[in-house]
Amino acid sequence: MSFLDEQRSTGEDETWISISDLMSGMMIIFLFIAIFYIRPILLTQDKIQSIVDVWQQTEIDIYDALEKEFSADLKRWNAEIDPDTLTVRFKAPEVLFEQAKAALSPFFEEVLDNFFPRYVRVLVQFRPEIEEVRIEGHTSSEWAPDTPPDDAYINNMELSQERTRAVLEYVLANRQLDTHREWTKSTVTANGLSSSRLIRRPDRTEDPDRSRRVEFRVRTKVKDRIVEILQTLR
Numbered sequence: 661m662s663f664l665d666e667q668r669s670t671g672e673d674e675t676w677i678s679i680s681d682l683m684s685g686m687m688i689i690f691l692f693i694a695i696f697y698i699r700p701i702l703l704t705q706d707k708i709q710s711i712v713d714v715w716q717q718t719e720i721d722i723y724d725a726l727e728k729e730f731s732a733d734l735k736r737w738n739a740e741i742d743p744d745t746l747t748v749r750f751k752a753p754e755v756l757f758e759q760a761k762a763a764l765s766p767f768f769e770e771v772l773d774n775f776f777p778r779y780v781r782v783l784v785q786f787r788p789e790i791e792e793v794r795i796e797g798h799t800s801s802e803w804a805p806d807t808p809p810d811d812a813y814i815n816n817m818e819l820s821q822e823r824t825r826a827v828l829e830y831v832l833a834n835r836q837l838d839t840h841r842e843w844t845k846s847t848v849t850a851n852g853l854s855s856s857r858l859i860r861r862p863d864r865t866e867d868p869d870r871s872r873r874v875e876f877r878v879r880t881k882v883k884d885r886i887v888e889i890l891q892t893l894r
Contacts, residue, residue: 715789715880718786718789718880719746719880721786722746722782722783722786722789722878722880723741723743723746725782725785725786726741726746726748726779726782727741727743729778729779729782730748730775730778730779733774733775737750737771737775738750738751738752738755739751745877746877746878746879746880747875747876747877747878748775748779748875748876748877749873749874749875750768750771750873750874750875750876751869751870751872751873752869752872752873753823753872753873753874754872755767755768756768756771756874757823760819762819762822762823762825762826763826764826764827764830769830772827772830772831772834773834776831776834776837777834777836777837779876780837780840780843780844781840783878784840784843787843789880789881790847790878790879790880790881791879791880791881792847792848792849792878792879793847793848793849793876793877793878793879794848794849794851794875794876794877794878794879795824795827795828795848795849795850795851795874795875795876796824796851796852796853796857796874796875796876796877797819797820797821797823797824797827797850797851797852797853797874798820798853798854798855798857798858798871798872798873798874798875799816799819799820799854799855799871799872800816800855800858800866800868800869800871800872801813801816801855801858801866801868801871802868803815803816812855813854813855814854816854816855817852817853817854818852819852819854820852820853820854821850821851821852822852823852823874824850824851824852824874825850825852827850827874828848828849828850831844831848832844832845832848855871857871858871859871859873
């Protein structure tokens with residue numbers, strides 16, 4: 661190889677090395693830019709997931725505490741606990757109230773005397789995360805024969821409201837609540853819902869017997885958690 665060829669070859673190698681160094685430098689710059697923009701996103705996702713995890717775990721903990729407290733009583737009360745809605749459901753209102761009336765039966769009064777103070781003692785452990793405790797009265801769509809559907813709905817609405825109010829009035833009179841009375845009054849509400857939340861069979865027809873029920877339902881502060889997530893996104 662001549663001296664000129666050697667110089668030309670060396671120059672081409674140096675040019676190639678310079679371009680390679682330039683590309684490597686640019687890749688490093690792009691990498692830092694990517695890290696700069698992606699890292700906050702990843703941190704935000706982690707924070708959102710953390711908020712969701714804490715909220716979900718709180719609901720699991722509430723259900724576990726209710727199940728532990730009442731599992732031995734549910735069968736004789738003809739009741740159940742729904743883990744998805746944190747609902748203690750008392751079935752068969754014909755046993756809980758006088759027929760088509762709001763007066764509590766002696767059996768239901770005895771159940772409430774046992775159930776409600778224990779229920780409150782469980783829930784106050786989760787006080788910061790509870791928005792509302794709803795006493796809900798539900799009916800079937802049925803009323804007297806030949807009653808128009810709209811009239812039946814209104815009649816059942818009045819009945820369900822009177823029943824839940826009677827339940828709330830009764831439990832608030834329990835002297836065992838004295839320690840947590842103010843929290844109970846500010847948190848527990850009575851809600852008559854008529855036949856707006858029917859329970860249906862697999863074929864989608866109404867199940868009148870299961871639709872008639874009284875429920876104690878915990879609503880956690882989902883709204884607060886959503887606001888917290890939105891603030892994190894901003």
